[in-house]
Amino acid sequence: MKENIEFSNLKDYESTFEADRKNEVAMHATVANGILESCKAVEAVVANSHNFSISIEAGEMTNQKKSGRCWMFAALNVMRLEIMEKLNLKNMELSQAYPLFWDKLEKANYFLENIIETLEEPLEGRVINYLLKDPLGDGGQWDMFADLVAKYGVVPKEMMPESKVSSETNRMNRLLTVKLREFAYALRTANSQGKSLEELRKLKESQLSTIYTMLCISLGKPPKEFTYETRDKDDKFIRISKITPQEFYKKYVSLNLEDYVSLINAPTSDKPFGKTYTVQYLGNVRGGKPVRYLNLPIEELKKAAIKQMQDGKAVWFGSDVGQNSDKDSGLMALDTYDLEGLFSTTFPLDKAQRLDYGESLMTHAMVLTGVNLDENGTPNRWRVENSWGEEPGVKGYFVMSDDWFNEYTYQVVVNKKYLSKEQREAINQEPIVLKPWDPMGSLAK
Structure with missing residues (x-):
C-alpha cells in the first residue's frame, strides 16, 4: 500500500466487507441499536449472580452525581461502617462536601507550591504544561x-450536606x-x-485567601464543631x-490510617x-503523607482483600470501570459484550500493553463488600458497592467477575x-519516583 489511501483500496475494503453476509446483519443491528446493545451477552449476566459467600452489610447507596469524587465516596463508605457498628445504626452517611472543600483548598496550595518549585522550568516545557493542565480537578x-x-477529620452529612455545586462541580472547578x-x-x-x-x-x-472565599460561596463554610443527633x-x-x-x-471511626497501604x-x-x-507532583496536602504504592502480582491483591473482608471490613479499590461493563445490569466481566464477534476482529492487548499504550488506567474507585469463593476457596466473582445511586445494577451494587478483576x-x-x-x-522501602504522567499517577473520579 502507498502512503495515501487510494480509491482502489476503498474498493477492496468494500469487497471484503460485503463478502461476509454477517457484516451486513451486524451493521443493521448496530446502526439501529448502538454497538454495545447489539452484542450484549445475556449469558454473562446469568453466570455472574449477585449472591456471595462473603457479604458485608453496608449502608444505603450513595450518589456522587455529576462530580468526580468517587475516591471520597468510596473511602467514606468504608469509614461509615465503623460508625454504624459503634453506634448501632442502620444507616448513616458522612459528608462528602466537607472533604471536597478542604481538598480544593489544599490542592490549590499544592499547585501553587509546585509552581514556586518549578520557576526555572521553561513555560513551554512538559512539566509546566502538566501542572497547568488540571490544577485542582475532582x-x-x-x-x-x-x-x-x-x-x-470527618463530619456526618447533616453537618455539611450536599449542595448544587458539590453535586455538579464543573463550573466551580472551571472558575478555580x-x-x-x-x-x-x-x-x-x-x-x-x-x-x-x-x-x-x-x-x-x-491568592489562597481568594480561593477560600470562592469555596465558601460555592460550598458553604465547613463546621469547626457540631452536635450530632440520631x-x-x-x-x-x-x-x-x-x-x-x-x-x-x-x-467514632478510629481507623489508624497509618496501618492502611x-x-x-x-x-x-x-x-x-x-x-x-x-x-x-501527585498529592494535595503539603506536609502530608506522600502517595505510596507497593506493586504486587494480582493474586496478592486478591488474597489481602479477601482476608480483610473475612474480618468483616470493606475494601477500597480502584479500577478502569468503563471497560466491558454494563451499567444497567451492574456487570463487569470480560464477556459482557461480544465485540469480537460483532466486528470480526480481536482486541489482544494484555494488561501491561494497555497501560503502556494508553488504553487503560485506573479511572474510578469503589468498595468491595463481598466475594464468592468456590469449593476450593478460589474467588470467582466480587460484590461491588458503587456511588452512582440505586438505579444502576442491583440497587446500586455491581458484580465483578474474577477475570475482570485480573485485567x-x-x-x-x-x-x-x-x-x-x-x-x-x-x-517501607524508599519509593521509586515515577514521572507525573505515568499511568499509575491517574486519579479516580
Missing part, C-alpha cells in the same frame, strides 16, 4: 484522602482553574522581576455534643513487583496486617 487517591482526614492559572502567571512574573521566595509566599497567601436500630436517641471533626473521626498491580516491564512507587483492577487498600512479613517490609 479526582484523587486513597493516600490523598487519608491526608485530608488526618488533618481535618482560571484563578490558579492567573496566580501561576503572577508568581512566575514576580520571580522574573527578582522577588524573593518570602515575597512569593506572601503573594501566595493572598436514633439507633432500637430507636434509642443518641446525642453527641460539641465535638470537632477531628475528635469525631478519632472517637495501597497495593497496585502494574505488570509493566518498568515496574518490578515487590518495589514501592510514588509519583512526582482491570489496579489498586486495593488494605490494613497491612493482612500482608506477609516480606510485603510489610517492602512497603
